[in-house]
Amino acid sequence: MGKVISIANQKGGVGKTTTAINLSASLAALEHKTLVVDADPQANSTSGLGINPKEVELSIYECMLGETDAKDAIVKTSVDYLYVLPSHIDLVGAEVEMVNVDNREEKMKNALRSIKDDYEFIIIDCSPSLGLITINSLVAANSVLIPVQCEYFALEGLGKLLNTIKIIQNRLNKNLEIEGILLTMYDVRLNLSNQVVEEVSTHFKQMVFDTIIPRNIRLSEAPGYGKPALYYDAVSKGAISYLNLAREILSKNGVS
Numbered sequence: 001m002g003k004v005i006s007i008a009n010q011k012g013g014v015g016k017t018t019t020a021i022n023l024s025a026s027l028a029a030l031e032h033k034t035l036v037v038d039a040d041p042q043a044n045s046t047s048g049l050g051i052n053p054k055e056v057e058l059s060i061y062e063c064m065l066g067e068t069d070a071k072d073a074i075v076k077t078s079v080d081y082l083y084v085l086p087s088h089i090d091l092v093g094a095e096v097e098m099v100n101v102d103n104r105e106e107k108m109k110n111a112l113r114s115i116k117d118d119y120e121f122i123i124i125d126c127s128p129s130l131g132l133i134t135i136n137s138l139v140a141a142n143s144v145l146i147p148v149q150c151e152y153f154a155l156e157g158l159g160k161l162l163n164t165i166k167i168i169q170n171r172l173n174k175n176l177e178i179e180g181i182l183l184t185m186y187d188v189r190l191n192l193s194n195q196v197v198e199e200v201s202t203h204f205k206q207m208v209f210d211t212i213i214p215r216n217i218r219l220s221e222a223p224g225y226g227k228p229a230l231y232y233d234a235v236s237k238g239a240i241s242y243l244n245l246a247r248e249i250l251s252k253n254g255v256s
Contacts, residue, residue, distance in 0.1 A: 002035075002119040003253060004112065005179055006141035011157045012128035015147040015184035017044045018219055020125035022239070023145075025049075025228030026246035028082035032120040032255070035074065038087035039108070039137050040127040046086040049077045050226030059088040063111035064136065065097065070115045079231060083119070095132040105172055108136035120255070130164050138165065139172045143179035148200060150186045150193040150212075155200070180252075182245065184213040211245040214238065 007016045007023075020036055027034045038045040039060060043053035058073035063085070074083050098104040112122065124137045138144060144165060148154050169176050181204055187193045201208050213219075216238030222229045229239040250256070 002116050002122050003143070004116070004122040004124065004141045005249075006124040006126055006134075006137045006144045007147065008126040008134060008138065008144050008161065009146055009148070009157070010128055010130045010134070010161055014149045015182075015213065016040075016128070017048065017125050018223075019145070019147050019182060019184070019213070019242070019245075020045050020123050021048045021223065022219070022228050022230065022242035023245055023249070024121070024123045025079055025082060025230050026243045027121050027123075027250075028079050029230055029243065030246055030250065031081055032250070033081045033118070034083070034121045034123065035115070035119045036082070036084045037108075037112070037122060037124040037137075038084060039091070039124050039133055040087055041089050041091040042127070043087040043089070044223065045125040046084060047226065048223035049079075049082070049084050049228070051075055051077070051084060051086055053086065053088055056086045056088050059086050059091065060108070060111070061088055061091045061094055064094055064107040066107075066111075070111050071118075074115070079228065091133065098132060104132065105135050105139050108133075109140035112140055130161070135164075135168065135172075138168050138176060141173070141176060143177040145179040145182060147182045147184045147213075148196075149184050150190075150196040152192060154196045155203075178207055179249070180209045181207050182209050182211070182213065186212045186214045188214070209245060209248055211241060211248050213241050213245070216241075 024034045024036045062068040126134045218233040218236035219238035222232035
């Protein structure tokens, strides 16, 4: 059975989608069959993996509403071992449509149940909110990876997210674990970046990944070409960092 990892932080611009794309591509490059579930209406993970959201006929939206099976919506990417369950702007309306539905927090979990055994890892890219879609993503997950940027206000909102995770653990998904906190957008030249690394590492200790993701122009450019950084510039610092993160996650989960 595949491990489901949600990448969540209600704060925008912290590197959730960049992490979803590049972590999944790195796991795939290491020959672990991986699925990206794009749970963000902006569909940036979808386009960043070379799939045009405007041409998507079936998406996570239809799966959550029970209109189609997830297997019929999954698309193979150009990367070996890597697949995507795409998103669409229609996902914006899903929260409204599910307001009065029974067990509304478990719609994604139910949608993914039939495909969990088909992949070693399922990576869910959450939207920058703590709305119903993100809650669905956390209920469906085995663990949550939290990107935190090495900038001012880095810890802003992190407490609220950890509190939400605790509520979900108590009420909806008692098996949900924190995969780790990932420091992103690190600039070695800035004292502020080093201060944030020290502060987060001191406060959260073993919860923080050893791998730190640097600011890297190749990470920013690659989505414009519909490619993960590893397949855009394999020797870039960004690509190498996400490959190291993938290895760290594999080691943590006892996978060779």
